[in-house]
Amino acid sequence: MATASETREAWRPRRGEIPTEPGVYRFRDDAGRVLYVGKAKNLRSRLSNYFQPLHALHERTRRMVTTARGVEWTVVGSELEALELEYTWIKEFSPPFNVKFRDDKTYPYLAITLGDRVPRVMVTRTRGIPGARYFGPYTKVWAVRETVDIMLKAFPVRSCTESTYKRAHDRNRPCLLGDIGKCAAPCVGRVTPEEHKSLALDFASFMAGNDASYVRDLRTRMAEAAAELDYEAAARYRDQIGALETALSKSTLVLADDVDADVFGIAYDELAAAVQLFIVRGGRIRGVRGWVVDTELDVTLAELVDSVLQNAYDGGEPPAREILVPAIPDDAFALQQVLSERRRAAGERGVVVVRSARRGDKAALSETALSNARGALQVYKTRRSGDFTARSQALADIQEALGLAEAPLRLECFDVSHLGGTNQVASMVVFEDGLPRKDQYRSFSIASARDDTDAVYQVLSRRLAYLRPGVDGAEVPADTSTDPAAVASDSASAPSPAAGAKKSFHYRPGLLVIDGGQPQVQAAARAISDAGITDLAVCGIAKRLEEIWLPDSDFPVILPRTSDALFLLQRLRDEAHRFALKHQRTKRKQSISTELSSVPGLGPARVRELLSRFGSVARLRTATLDELMAIAGIGRKTAEAVQRAISAPATRLEAHDPSAVRPPE
Numbered sequence: 001m002a003t004a005s006e007t008r009e010a011w012r013p014r015r016g017e018i019p020t021e022p023g024v025y026r027f028r029d030d031a032g033r034v035l036y037v038g039k040a041k042n043l044r045s046r047l048s049n050y051f052q053p054l055h056a057l058h059e060r061t062r063r064m065v066t067t068a069r070g071v072e073w074t075v076v077g078s079e080l081e082a083l084e085l086e087y088t089w090i091k092e093f094s095p096p097f098n099v100k101f102r103d104d105k106t107y108p109y110l111a112i113t114l115g116d117r118v119p120r121v122m123v124t125r126t127r128g129i130p131g132a133r134y135f136g137p138y139t140k141v142w143a144v145r146e147t148v149d150i151m152l153k154a155f156p157v158r159s160c161t162e163s164t165y166k167r168a169h170d171r172n173r174p175c176l177l178g179d180i181g182k183c184a185a186p187c188v189g190r191v192t193p194e195e196h197k198s199l200a201l202d203f204a205s206f207m208a209g210n211d212a213s214y215v216r217d218l219r220t221r222m223a224e225a226a227a228e229l230d231y232e233a234a235a236r237y238r239d240q241i242g243a244l245e246t247a248l249s250k251s252t253l254v255l256a257d258d259v260d261a262d263v264f265g266i267a268y269d270e271l272a273a274a275v276q277l278f279i280v281r282g283g284r285i286r287g288v289r290g291w292v293v294d295t296e297l298d299v300t301l302a303e304l305v306d307s308v309l310q311n312a313y314d315g316g317e318p319p320a321r322e323i324l325v326p327a328i329p330d331d332a333f334a335l336q337q338v339l340s341e342r343r344r345a346a347g348e349r350g351v352v353v354v355r356s357a358r359r360g361d362k363a364a365l366s367e368t369a370l371s372n373a374r375g376a377l378q379v380y381k382t383r384r385s386g387d388f389t390a391r392s393q394a395l396a397d398i399q400e401a402l403g404l405a406e407a408p409l410r411l412e413c414f415d416v417s418h419l420g421g422t423n424q425v426a427s428m429v430v431f432e433d434g435l436p437r438k439d440q441y442r443s444f445s446i447a448s449a450r451d452d453t454d455a456v457y458q459v460l461s462r463r464l465a466y467l468r469p470g471v472d473g474a475e476v477p478a479d480t481s482t483d484p485a486a487v488a489s490d491s492a493s494a495p496s497p498a499a500g501a502k503k504s505f506h507y508r509p510g511l512l513v514i515d516g517g518q519p520q521v522q523a524a525a526r527a528i529s530d531a532g533i534t535d536l537a538v539c540g541i542a543k544r545l546e547e548i549w550l551p552d553s554d555f556p557v558i559l560p561r562t563s564d565a566l567f568l569l570q571r572l573r574d575e576a577h578r579f580a581l582k583h584q585r586t587k588r589k590q591s592i593s594t595e596l597s598s599v600p601g602l603g604p605a606r607v608r609e610l611l612s613r614f615g616s617v618a619r620l621r622t623a624t625l626d627e628l629m630a631i632a633g634i635g636r637k638t639a640e641a642v643q644r645a646i647s648a649p650a651t652r653l654e655a656h657d658p659s660a661v662r663p664p665e
Contacts, residue, residue, distance in 0.1 A: 119200035265369025274377035318346035391434030397565035408510030460527035525551035
């Protein structure tokens, strides 16, 4: 019989699968009941604490983790949102191991009693005051109170209780707030009730529009105080800005009480799609569902949304009145009718509206759902690639599909990247037994190439120079690079006996994979033939249709869309593409630094300051003279020289658009 520790290890997620962002996690038992809900600033760090040795855990925590049979998490945008969602789910699921939020308290609101003859601003948890305008809810009472205290300086609306107001009116003497300028003192007639109500309306208008003009004014005052060396005043302004921004940043996880919506986030690639559904009822996220589906060939996001919506409510919960999706299907009108019928069949009123949120809190919540879908897709791919049985089957299927003598235990994939035809680089990534061997990755710099096929030929020629026909781990041969100026980064430079290359570079691959179609594969086959190697297989994977091309075939090999073999080749290709882009971006940064260093008057420190200040080369190219001259030590002449040095036309980084530099496939 398995021990408690062994049972816990059976469902423990891998550390690399857990995100490092803020979020909320839920432990469940074998019946699916939520045992515990918690929040974390860093999910990975927090969840790691639950998998310490059992004797090191608190007794209550030990009972919880030994009872649990799984843990799941939802990523949010901030600690405030994590607190908000934790609160909602503890009240929703009543987990037996939670002790917080059991008093049924509600979140605080900022209310302005515009229905009164002399309006009042106050922080309250009570809803339904006649004529009052509510703002919130908020997660920190102190932040709301601090903000009200700050804003009373700009909008001196009364904030006293009715008894205090009546006492001041009867005595004709204002309270302390009136004496220090935080109240217009309508109680003693300093302003008329109409003037005071106008102030209250301005206050409400500011809160409703999240007007940032007051924040900008505070920032200006802070800068002026700092320039005058009045650091105490600058610190006060800084604290006021922080409190104001905290109170105005209403959590995107809390919507209006009348909002009932199903919010879908969908992340997908050529083989799979991860779906995250946030179920919002009464303005709160009442539940989260997630699943992964196989995608069809060349499916668009709108078509994927159509398929997901048709299956999401098949025999399950009725759809909400509002469904938020990342893209609108072409048959949205008919789809809304079908979903409305399902809603009525479940005894719910109202019609279903399918739409996309473009701005506001709903758009922010949609983005949170999408972020979680991306994480779920990554976890799915990681777990699938980590399955030993699936990897073994994938290698066997590749052997059968390509007619190889044995399963290719070592796969090497090559990819070429460039910036508008310049700064060409290539990558080589290595998978052994279906898993990446990052210590054996290599990057190549290509001095010049006519097109991608020429670049593939050059890189393969340099790689194959380390292999003797039919011999593994042989001596390093003489340089066979077609261009003496072309050198590879890392240990993949032109080979020579003194090069000191790592022995891993001499290992013979079972299969060479090229990111591209038949022209690129034929270039690779030509490089193999010219190197005198006759027993090395090569294929290419074309991204558009996920076809597998062989050098001597006019038709591609089509692997099943759900096969582990295609999944492995796609992951290999994507890793090569990522590694090539990383090297290309590094070269681009080095190139722009070299160009800037040639400008008279710019030393290494100012070059670093320029790149740090503007953040990217594209932003630096669009900088005005005034922006450049704002950096200490850069005058007009130097700024003009910088603009001339970086004025070369910049194009986007080619993400392997076959029509860019490749011949038609």
